[in-house]
Amino acid sequence: MTLLTVQGLTRRFQGLVAVDSVDFAVQPGTVHGLIGPNGAGKTTLFNLVSGVLAPSAGSVRLGDQPLDGLPPYRRTALGLARTFQNIRIFSEMTVLENVMTGLHTRLSATWGILLRGPGFRAEERRAKAKARDLLAFVGLIDAADTRAGDLPYGDQRRLEIARALACEPRLVLLDEPAAGMNPAETHALLGLLRRLRDERGLTLLLVEHDMPLVMSLCDRLTVLNFGRRIADGTPAEVRAHPAVIEAYLGTGSHEVSVSRGAAS
């Protein structure tokens, strides 16, 4: 069964149609790439799916649960998580606290916070252990007690991934996770994302300008240009699609593989 269904999704900003009646579906256990030139509407689409922005039209479903009109926190509780293109970690918090914040909907302490009974302490211990596991998974365990804002750029991106994973999602939206990473970091990231799919059975929706990474990782691709879906298919199909070649040539790059976006 389809995990994410996007139908007729549209978002207008004044005169501009940033996302224009986009349809696509993400199958469970796959990495689905969402690509397109700068300004194509990829981040806006993420904002619509995660509930950060309200759509002008269209609908989004997670499994058979309609998400329309739900605030972001409800979508998170239902199994959606995301990272941000312009890194948005909580920079004053420690790295560990950032990840523990991602666990918010999976923790239930209320009065226990004031009473500090064994239930509260056990939950907090479990949360800490889970957060440490995730930090180990993304390779940041040694930085657990560092102030998050003091991390180097690439580490902040990995922290965002760990924090998103802490939400215990079924679907993770990753907005340019490799932006600003060096080739070694990008290579490690590729391995990490593969493991998320292959070992943890997670489903990823990936926006990325690094074409080698996209082509080697993604099971399926949806291509946007000027807010519209211009292609949808396997990486091989998409690469050969005339509209895609046209779109990328139109932005000034000569091959799909050289287009790389600046973080906005």
Add this chain to the structure above:
Amino acid sequence: MWDALDDFYWTYQSLIHAIGVNGILALSVYVVLAVGQLSLGQAAFMGVGAYTGALLSVKFGVPFGVAMLASAVVPALLALVVGGPTLRLTGVYLAIATIGLGEITRIVFLNWDYAGGALGLSSIPERGGVVAIYGTLAVLLVGLTLVARSRVGRAMEAMREDEAAAGVMGVNLPRYRLVALVVSSAMAGVAGCLSAHVSSFIGPNEYGFEAAVTILSYALLGGIGSPLAPVLGSTILTLLPEVLRPLADFRLMVNGLIIVLAVLFMPRGILPWRIARTG
């Protein structure tokens, strides 16, 4: 000689009361600032609590505990009414709404004959005193420290740093904003009740805009990295005018200058230390 000692004793006594009461007020505004909102209604909530408690004591002679409870509940209900519509929105709406609230409550007290109108309420029985004031302050300090070191504290700090990201992490933003405002108004109300019962008199002009700004400045000066910081801020700002008393006419100017310099050069407050957010 005896007169002078007596004088000193009373000044001293009211200063000790003021430090405790202002500490509670500082914590009340901290609770709102800690979720990234701005309230200029703390003085109004304090006034509502003070009038609620004082009226119950003066007109009905209820036990002090009942007056305290009511002085927390009534402003909390008011906060619920004000907060409901404004907290769905973000930004400065709460600040603006609470300024309006302050003006409305002042006018109501001023024209409410039953509560003494412009003359205010006098002959409020002396209750609670130092023990109740500092007991309340201690309980709130401990409680807020425990809250800071939990999933709720993490959610609050996340909201303050990046509201949209906090929402995506699963924080129910409208609910957190509303609960913070309601808890904060109850705290301010209790501070009002405690202070009314050690000063024997309250008037409608004690809880205006100027008082609201003073309460806000406690947290600006002290910082909000931990619950201790705003209390340090309020203690300094309460003591400062006393310490500067020898400066006579320059007192207010120097007082203001110290606040401005502190805010300019210590944007995180005098106590920038940040409390850990894990339990």
